[in-house]
Amino acid sequence: MRPWRLWAAARCLWARPAVGPARRPLSCGSPQLEELFSSGGPLRTFLERQAGSEAQLQVRRPELVTVAKRLSEKEQELRETEHLLHDKNEDLRKLAENEITLCQKEITQLKHQIILLLVPSEETDENDLILEVTAGVGGQEAMLFTSEIFEMYQQYAAFKRWNFETLEYFPSETGGLRHASASIGGSEAYKHMKFEGGVHRVQRVPKTEKQGRIHTSTMTVAILPQPTEINLVINPKDLRIDTKRASGAGGQHVNKTDSAVRIVHLPTGVVSECQQERSQLKNREMAMKKLRAKLYSMHLEEETSKRYNARKIQVGTKGRSEKIRTYNFPQNRVTDHRINKSLHDLETFMQGDYLLDELVQSLKDYADYESLVEIISQKV
């Protein structure tokens, strides 16, 4: 069965939230993940098998077994306490209600813990990243939209308290943006941003459109994890650094202000440029950052595409050509096609704060879910 159908089914069945609003920060809050935990479901079977292997002294995940055990104990406790809700004594009923809330909270936490233990974290999750935006089809309108999306991520970085440093910026004549890139760094930046890569589509009446027709335009987002010093080692001999000072005596003999830098990685032919800063050294650092990210992505590509091959949510170049999201202005909604989730109030969404964060969280949940399904199906 395709995972999304499983989820759709779960959505219908799972009408009543288990805990209430306090659930938000935990990733097991999403319905499809809850579905996996339902009794008799595949995850239960998987956890039981893990516990079974413990009995046979083949413990591979002792922590997981412990948490799973505590989960079933808590669930048992919850069922027993629920009987007290029908007690004649009002005080006892109130006590039971409190008890149930606490119990549910703990169950949610335990499930969250199980997900964390099962879903493998990626090597790059903690890394900084390079964001690249490029206008697609739709001319000036696509470039205007590209500039708005770039701004949205800049604000999202501020919302998440990450740092955001523009590395290059190529505007169009009419205030739009052809291409830009930025370095984003901070706690779990790549983990949050990695599912933003792909084709973003906008549907609206462009400012320049006289007859009020709705146009469809696109832009592309690429998210490249930045390697740490250890992740990627580049031999300085493999680099050619071009500047405008290459000829003549240099040093005190010259006073040129052009500080643009271009770095070529000779073995691969990958090129990276920067002319964002007045300081040549700064430009070189930024160009180098971008070059490293490009080379690292190439290095990761094979491995990543293998891992994500069967999934709806893609990362890396494979995901870059996929249409992932539509911003429909006439209907004031944004829809992510991978998880079929729509949010309303586009203006707020484009401000890059809590609404975008909500969608990012849903994508992470869904990716966790896909990852869990994969693990279970391997082991069962």
Added chain:
Amino acid sequence: MELWGRMLWTLLSGPGRRGGTWGWAFSSWQPHSPLAGLSSATELVSHWTGVFEKRGIPEARESSECIVAHVLGAKTFQSLKPILRTQPLTPQQLKCIQELSSHRLQRMPLQYVLGEWDFRGLNLKMVPPVFIPRPETEELVEWVLEEVARRSHTVGVQGSPLILEVGCGSGAISLSLLSELPQSRVIAVDKEAAAISLTRENAQRLQLQDRIWIVPLDVTLEGSWTHLLPWGPVDLVISNPPYVFHQDMEQLAPEIRSYEDPEALDGGEEGMDVITHILTLAPQLLKDFGSIYLEVDPRHPELVSSWLQSHPDLYLHLVAVRRDFCGRPRFLHIQQSGP
């Protein structure tokens, strides 16, 4: 229309180097000039690029982009927000661009035109005739930072060196070292009053004044170094001394020749005059096994090496030569071995 176009051209391009005064151009500038509102940043950049090219000003596009970006509050045209590129400029902004461009037309270096420039991560005030730091010198600082980090890593010494800079100019080297080595202290000396006051001002702008002593001092004068003794022996001496060979001075671009202090450039017949003074005084001030880092002309590594061999009493050895980003041997690391 054509007449108006020509008037506009005259007004915008201003008088050349020959004749005409700026008073005329400004006094005829009306705040409600019809020019205001007509020009966007992008249009102004191409206009001034054309003017500069026509007058043979080097780096015409870079200059006009930087001037327009500066007036609009950005450092480079690249980093200018898209909205600001297409918006009409205010009469004040147009006037400002006009004024700065007129300085550039006189071959004034762009850094003096803007009154500021960046060196590594720092924004520094630039005032003629104080020497404008070059990008090579960013690498000299980089080398020292690497060595300080390596030494504190291997020897376990705290990264709190006492550094002497000879010929601090705008303060670029000293202030970058201070900002990137939070435990360090610097003594910065220069013989020019303009350099002393500019270093002081830049230190204050960057709030680094508490760890720097700025001393007016001419290292070429006999016994001048004794004034530095009270600060105690230093861990390293760093300098970008004047190293241009005297006969090369005439060939320098007008930007350098007419605006920068020749004292900060002219190193004498073989460009060694100040270098040898630094090497002579350094042993009196350095701690044992202290280091000297110099930026020099590509012909100097050999000259310095043989000079040191003919002065064994200084106990100084050329231990490393590093190339700049263009591949020229540019930086020297000289170490004292102690008598």
